[in-house]
Amino acid sequence: YGFTHFTPSEFNVIHERRPLYVQMSNGDIQNKYTLKLLNKTNAPITVQFSLAGLPGASVDGLEQSYDIAPGKIVPVTALVRMPVTASQSKLNSFTFTAEAIDNSAIYEQYEAVFITP
Numbered sequence: 622y623g624f625t626h627f628t629p630s631e632f633n634v635i636h637e638r639r640p641l642y643v644q645m646s647n648g649d650i651q652n653k654y655t656l657k658l659l660n661k662t663n664a665p666i667t668v669q670f671s672l673a674g675l676p677g678a679s680v681d682g683l684e685q686s687y688d689i690a691p692g693k694i695v696p697v698t699a700l701v702r703m704p705v706t707a708s709q710s711k712l713n714s715f716t717f718t719a720e721a722i723d724n725s726a727i728y729e730q731y732e733a734v735f736i737t738p
Contacts, residue, residue: 630666631659632719632729641736649702650737656697658719658729660689666721670697675715675735677707686722701735708737 637653645651660666670683682699689695699717713735721727 627661629660629662629724630719630721630727630729631661632717632731633657633659634717634731634733636733636736642738644705644738645702649704650708650735651700651702652735654699654701654717654733656683656699656717656719656731657694658687658689659694660691660727662724662727663691664724665690666724666727668695668719668721668727670699671718671720672699672701673716673718675701675703675713678703678715678735703735703737705737708735711737713737 635655643651656670658668666689667686668689669686672680678701680699680701687695717731717733719729
C-alpha cells in the first residue's frame with residue numbers, strides 16, 4: 622500500500638509564535654511564517670509558493686522560485702502583512718500553496734492562520 626500511494630512531496634508551514642504578530646509603523650499587522658517543502662522524488666524540482674484567501678494582504682519572500690534537490694528541504698521565510706482595517710477577526714484563515722513548475726504531480730496546499738490584535 623505505501624509504495625503505491627507514495628506522495629512526491631511533503632509541505633509544512635510553521636507560524637512564528639514569538640511574537641505572534643508585529644504592528645508596523647504604518648499600522649499594518651505582520652505575521653512571519655517558515656514554509657518547508659520536502660522533495661521526495663529522485664529529481665530536482667523548481668517550486669513556486671503563493672498565498673490565497675487573505676484579501677488586502679501583501680507578502681515578502683515568495684517572489685522567486687526555489688530549486689529543491691532530491692531528498693532535501695528548503696526553508697522559505699514569508700512575511701505576510703495586512704492593513705488592520707482589512708481584518709475581519711483576530712484569526713483569519715488563508716492558504717499557502719507550493720507548486721512545482723516542472724512537475725505537475727507536486728501541488729500542495731496548507732491552511733494557515735493570520736493573527737491580529
